[in-house]
Amino acid sequence: MPKITYIDSTGASRTVEGNIGATVMETAIRNNVPGIEAECGGACACATCHVYIDEAWREKTGGPSPMEEDMLDFGYDVRPNSRLSCQIKITEALDGLVVTTPERQG
Amino acid sequence: MSEPIKTDVLIIGAGPVGLFAVFELGLLDMKTHLVDILDKVGGQCAELYPEKPIYDIPALPKVSAQGLVDALLEQIKPFGATFHLNEMIEKIERIGEPLFRITTDTGKLFEAKVVVIAAGGGSFQPKRPPIPGIEAHEAQSVHYAVRQMEKFRGQKILIVGGGDSALDWTLNLAPVAGHLTLLHRRQEFRAAPDSVNKMLALVDAGKIDLVLGQVTGLEGEGGKLSAVNVKRNDNSSVHIVCDAMLPFFGLTMKLGPVANWGIKLAGELIAVDTEKFETSMPGIFAIGDINTYPGKLKLILSGFHEAALMAQKAHRYVYPDKKLTFQYTTSSTSLQKKLGVK
Numbered sequence: 001m002p003k004i005t006y007i008d009s010t011g012a013s014r015t016v017e018g019n020i021g022a023t024v025m026e027t028a029i030r031n032n033v034p035g036i037e038a039e040c041g042g043a044c045a046c047a048t049c050h051v052y053i054d055e056a057w058r059e060k061t062g063g064p065s066p067m068e069e070d071m072l073d074f075g076y077d078v079r080p081n082s083r084l085s086c087q088i089k090i091t092e093a094l095d096g097l098v099v100t101t102p103e104r105q106g
Numbered sequence: 107m108s109e110p111i112k113t114d115v116l117i118i119g120a121g122p123v124g125l126f127a128v129f130e131l132g133l134l135d136m137k138t139h140l141v142d143i144l145d146k147v148g149g150q151c152a153e154l155y156p157e158k159p160i161y162d163i164p165a166l167p168k169v170s171a172q173g174l175v176d177a178l179l180e181q182i183k184p185f186g187a188t189f190h191l192n193e194m195i196e197k198i199e200r201i202g203e204p205l206f207r208i209t210t211d212t213g214k215l216f217e218a219k220v221v222v223i224a225a226g227g228g229s230f231q232p233k234r235p236p237i238p239g240i241e242a243h244e245a246q247s248v249h250y251a252v253r254q255m256e257k258f259r260g261q262k263i264l265i266v267g268g269g270d271s272a273l274d275w276t277l278n279l280a281p282v283a284g285h286l287t288l289l290h291r292r293q294e295f296r297a298a299p300d301s302v303n304k305m306l307a308l309v310d311a312g313k314i315d316l317v318l319g320q321v322t323g324l325e326g327e328g329g330k331l332s333a334v335n336v337k338r339n340d341n342s343s344v345h346i347v348c349d350a351m352l353p354f355f356g357l358t359m360k361l362g363p364v365a366n367w368g369i370k371l372a373g374e375l376i377a378v379d380t381e382k383f384e385t386s387m388p389g390i391f392a393i394g395d396i397n398t399y400p401g402k403l404k405l406i407l408s409g410f411h412e413a414a415l416m417a418q419k420a421h422r423y424v425y426p427d428k429k430l431t432f433q434y435t436t437s438s439t440s441l442q443k444k445l446g447v448k
Binding site for chain 1: 237268269296
């Protein structure tokens, strides 16, 4: 199973295994990874699963869709590598993905 | 004070579960009024994800959230419920056995024998942007809605956001403000193209400023805002002097005034029994996502089931002397008459 690493704003890191097809958000919630709230449950209707994609992985995850970009307006400290983790589906190619959670969610 | 609107049942929340409650109550001859804080019927389904498909409604393999709301409206049409939109219930007082007096934030009064809280995740309220220390300025300088434009006359205003609310208020307040700055994270706006063009024309004419960036901090003393610090997209900083900040960051759900009605809560939810879905206050029921009980699942279908059982008990409050016989819509001519199919 692909491994995903979540680093929080203090630098603490956790690596968990994710199922192919699950989202990076679901994988965090299922493994009790802190720093992701996912208030709307993955409907791309809030911005509380905001993460920064590690530079090395930006090409593989791609950028946000227009709808996701709209929703990112509600995030805190949004950066060029910001994504909503409910919109990133885990694939074999994302094995080893590293994301950082922001200091606070929306 | 105006005359109260009298009804058998007042339903708080016009989401799918509140709508289906109209149906179940209607079959048992109870008249309903619904109040919702949104400007439309449908709750989260209509406000948050109208286009999203739902796959777990019995007998509907796939239905859009708005499609579900439309179908429910069709289904409850025979019962003539009255909707009161853009209103929030502020207060519920018990004035009889049971009889409740309910007041909305616009001062509208209801008298109902039964109250059904079907408020989902709570009431939709403006979202507080995640800016450190923003709470301290909310009483005086940070506003999430504009009640009176005149209050802003001559002021230096900062509007934050890129949706329709931000753009509409930019256009409306530009002639009133002493100076107006619109701050948004990026060049693209989520608002109607016509509003965006009008706003850009004001920027070109030098009437307002447009800054692309995000707020990093607020300055001011004693709750009075004096300036806002902004990080521009090129990472440079800018200090925007202002008297008022109006952030438009969409809506979020809060339990809201429900917490003050004296009903037993379980965290942010309302505790109910699983026979009648009644709260700790006899005559007040809670159904759908807002309630909790052992084994609760926040599914629309669970809310539908809760509505049906609630209606049985509500009937006893509304018609204490009438015996209720259980009937099927497939075979009962009296139910079919109520549905207008006989």
